Amino acid sequence: MSTIARLTRGRLVGGFLYFPSGPAGLLHFIAKIGIHQILPFDVGQNYAMDDCVIPLSLSIDLPEPPFIIDLITWNDSSSYEHSLTVGLFLDPFDRRKWQLKDAVNALADVKGYRKP
Amino acid sequence: MNYRLTQLLAEEAADTAATKTIDLNVSDPISEISIFFRGQNSSDTPLAHPAKMISKIEVVDGADVIISLSGMQAQALEFYHRSQPLGLKPMYTDDDWSRQQFNLCFGRYLFDPMFALDISKFKNPQLKITHNKALGGSTCDHGYLMVYAHCFDEKAATPEGFLMAKDIYSYALGNGTYEHIDLPLDMPYRMMLIRSLKATAAIWELFDQVKLSSDQDKHIIMDGNVEELMKLLCTKFGPYTETIQGRVGTGSVGHYITPTSNANVMAVSYGGTRDYYQVYQPWGGYVEFAGGAALSRVQAFVHGYAPHGALCIPFGDLADPTDWFDVTKVGSLKLRILSESGLTTADSCDIVVQQLRKYS
Numbered sequence: 001m002s003t004i005a006r007l008t009r010g011r012l013v014g015g016f017l018y019f020p021s022g023p024a025g026l027l028h029f030i031a032k033i034g035i036h037q038i039l040p041f042d043v044g045q046n047y048a049m050d051d052c053v054i055p056l057s058l059s060i061d062l063p064e065p066p067f068i069i070d071l072i073t074w075n076d077s078s079s080y081e082h083s084l085t086v087g088l089f090l091d092p093f094d095r096r097k098w099q100l101k102d103a104v105n106a107l108a109d110v111k112g113y114r115k116p
Numbered sequence: 117m118n119y120r121l122t123q124l125l126a127e128e129a130a131d132t133a134a135t136k137t138i139d140l141n142v143s144d145p146i147s148e149i150s151i152f153f154r155g156q157n158s159s160d161t162p163l164a165h166p167a168k169m170i171s172k173i174e175v176v177d178g179a180d181v182i183i184s185l186s187g188m189q190a191q192a193l194e195f196y197h198r199s200q201p202l203g204l205k206p207m208y209t210d211d212d213w214s215r216q217q218f219n220l221c222f223g224r225y226l227f228d229p230m231f232a233l234d235i236s237k238f239k240n241p242q243l244k245i246t247h248n249k250a251l252g253g254s255t256c257d258h259g260y261l262m263v264y265a266h267c268f269d270e271k272a273a274t275p276e277g278f279l280m281a282k283d284i285y286s287y288a289l290g291n292g293t294y295e296h297i298d299l300p301l302d303m304p305y306r307m308m309l310i311r312s313l314k315a316t317a318a319i320w321e322l323f324d325q326v327k328l329s330s331d332q333d334k335h336i337i338m339d340g341n342v343e344e345l346m347k348l349l350c351t352k353f354g355p356y357t358e359t360i361q362g363r364v365g366t367g368s369v370g371h372y373i374t375p376t377s378n379a380n381v382m383a384v385s386y387g388g389t390r391d392y393y394q395v396y397q398p399w400g401g402y403v404e405f406a407g408g409a410a411l412s413r414v415q416a417f418v419h420g421y422a423p424h425g426a427l428c429i430p431f432g433d434l435a436d437p438t439d440w441f442d443v444t445k446v447g448s449l450k451l452r453i454l455s456e457s458g459l460t461t462a463d464s465c466d467i468v469v470q471q472l473r474k475y476s
Contacts, residue, residue: 034283034284035186035283035466036184036282044134061179063302065298066285066297066300067298
């Protein structure tokens with residue numbers, strides 16, 4: 001099952017995963033941006049815990065759209081449903097990151113200005 | 117010698133599904149990376165296309181993702197990149213090897229002096245390959261992985277950038293619904309792939325219309341029916357052709373091919389047994405063969421379009437970087453896709469973007 005977290009431009013600085021009491025390791029969680037897995041960092045691994053909170057310390061930039069993180073879960077149990085809580089801390093960027101060439105291009109139409 | 121072929125990973129056994137991480141510590145710029153994977157079939161019943169044995173290929177520098185593609189996406193992108201088939205031959209017969217090659221192209225062509233991956237510009241670049249021999253071929257019981265890099269050697273190269281390719285968005289196709297996707301605006305676009313794969317379905321049976329517009333529809337770059345777009349692309353990129361081999365008897369057996377749309381398959385006997393073959397519905401990368409007698413080896417010539425379900429949108433002259441789509445000048449870029457009716461959440465679509473990333 002995939003839940004889409006729609007964020008905004010900024011930096012993911014941290015978060016947490018809360019596995020309530022009950023899953024007994026049958027509930028699994030990973031997070032992806034596109035096809036790239038960001039949580040856990042090791043590809044092919046997943047979180048599968050019970051009754052605990054996992055703090056996340058991240059430094060992942062989301063500089064360009066789509067500002068989407070796929071939160072993927074699956075349940076090995078065919079008897080019970082399970083749920084978990086995911087928290088993501090995002091430090092938003094004020095504006096789209098400027099580069100020197102953006103300022104140069106912006107001046108291109110100014111009379112007398114000559115692009116290098 | 118101007119160039120050399122460097123072995124990043126000598127062939128090693130890959131029997132257990134895993135992610136192989138290879139540090140990229142080559143001193144010279146890399147023009148292309150070639151990944152070879154082969155799986156040995158243990159039956160005559162195909163499970164899936166052998167390209168699925170590589171589920172993910174990534175080049176990362178810590179949290180910086182440079183390349184992020186599935187094996188099928190990498191092959192589809194390479195076909196449109198080169199405008200010619202990969203020259204592979206999927207084998208589905210017992211004890212034969214299903215060999216697949218996946219090339220990551222960092223330049224417009226091999227040894228492009230303008231664009232190549234300069235390892236010295238990164239801190240700790242790594243190549244990560246996620247493989248599982250059980251996902252493709254005919255129940256492979258052995259697998260082997262090998263990686264090469266095509267490097268500049270005595271010829272000095274100071275590339276100003278490289279072609280970066282990433283899967284930026286994946287979603288479940290709805291039942292005749294629109295999906296609006298905001299696209300990145302940081303680097304010029306060279307091409308974009310829209311990909312959806314479902315056995316027995318051509319790509320226009322999965323998504324019907326595609327619209328690309330900028331600045332809230334101020335400029336509509338393209339807005340068309342997928343089937344018509346596909347026909348326009350045929351003249352630019354040409355068909356995808358390949359040969360596959362299998363073994364069938366009187367009952368039909370499904371096989372997997374790379375082209376998914378407008379595919380034509382011609383099957384003949386291969387080996388000592390003379391037989392005739394019926395070919396049924398070569399759509400969506402899936403075709404069934406049935407023979408006229410007991411088990412016999414069949415070889416089929418396949419001709420079609422949309423490899424692995426990928427539709428390509430090229431942006432200008434692919435050889436001229438000044439002609440590519442400079443998205444840094446637009447305020448927003450949105451892709452809208454209309455799915456066909458009758459689909460389920462099991463049917464998905466992904467978007468791959470190839471961009472020019474400069475070093476400064």
